[in-house]
Amino acid sequence: MAENSVVTFQNVSFSYGGAPILEDVNFTIQERTFMSIVGPNAGGKSTLLKLMLGLLKPSRGTIEVFGLPPEKARTRIGYMPQYVQFDPDFPVSVLDVVLMGRLGVGKSLRFGPYGKADRAMALEALRRLEMDNACHRPFSALSGGQRQRVLIARAMAAEPELLLLDEPTSNVDMAVETELFELLHAMSESIAVVVVSHDLGFVSQYVESVICVNRRVKVHPTTAVTGEVIADLYGSDVRMVRHNLKG
Template sequence: MIPTLVRFEDVSFRYSGPMVLESVHLDINEGEFVGVVGPNAGGKSTLLKLMLGLLPPTRGKVSVAGRPPQQATRMMGYVPQYPAFGRDFPITVEQTVLLGRLGVTRWWGGWSRADRESIRNVMERTEIAPLARRQLGTLSGGQLQRVLLARALACEPALLLLDEPTANIDMRSESDIFDLLKELNRKMTIVVVSHDVGFISQYVTRVACLNRTLICCHPTYELDGRTIKQLYGDAVQMVGHSHD
């Protein structure tokens, strides 16, 4: 039996107004690649923040590897939707990725040689090694996403959480990043939040449809028009077109 890595038991959450999430039950098993989809303000990012322990549930219980999320942060890597830092911050790509080693490296002084060697592999894997000495502010959107992914991978996480990792980049970079995630999924559990159900269904093993409550969570081949309509509140039209 595959062990459960993340468990939501009857979880509800509100910031200060109405409930953002209501009675969510969700189990994510080790080795899964789960896509969380749904409309804007449907609670997708909140679900991730509850998983990360950044928010406490208003009701119910969240656990990661059988522990409260706050005690499991060191086994989690996180790629945020919006970078929380200014683009003019004087920091290179290498230094940014090194920050991902916090929690697994020594607590005092600068970075060790082992840290630098460890992130070299991650940077090669995410194809940002040639950018190591570049300033973060000079990168394109796609390059920055790869740096944030490398930073999340630097602690060698067992669970990788990504919040709309390709929201502001072109389609080719989006495919490249998801190809890489598919490869990473051989070694780690991945949960990715996206508004693009059509695109991520090519990659993920299971889709969790969320619109304040969890509407369903099932393998991608079971996702049909009825579920999509229930999720987004309207019919979704597919438009065929070609580029000559």
């Protein structure tokens, strides 16, 4: 593993049993970086994240996270999945949801009760997402955007060295999206942050490089993402939304 590499993919291919979803993938993610995974629907973005987490195994090639097989590095990764299922009748508080991020943190796997340090870390994560005032509210009573922030807090509560977020802003308005990206950008000064997004124009304002996924994977510095790169990735059917938020 190269020095400072958090994630390394070497000649990785993957299929769910049928046609290849990812083919001969090679890239690295360095520490203290903010990257986005972009690409068309069904291009393999979520699959790439699940491989990084060790939830799926490559059919070919090698993946290392912090120099380890991904499943051995999982406690160092914070993950926010694309869809979170929960029962709205289940009386779980905001703090309970964030505390779930503390499961497995530390030397051994623990299944509660949570200690003081766990609660402090969960509250700190909520504070950073400006949701600490809601800590005793039922999770089901929150708006979509508030839930999204709580789920990000849950991923952060694990004190991850690598934070993976699968479309974290799919339910939120643009003001919240901007706030979240500012926050993630700040976090990337100390850890590696990787965000799956459909909105290349928006993420380009924040990330240093983009991991373009469409069965093959190519990494481009944001400045090199030209119309040609986009057409290559998405074909002619591309809607590149540029919000022009920074003046």
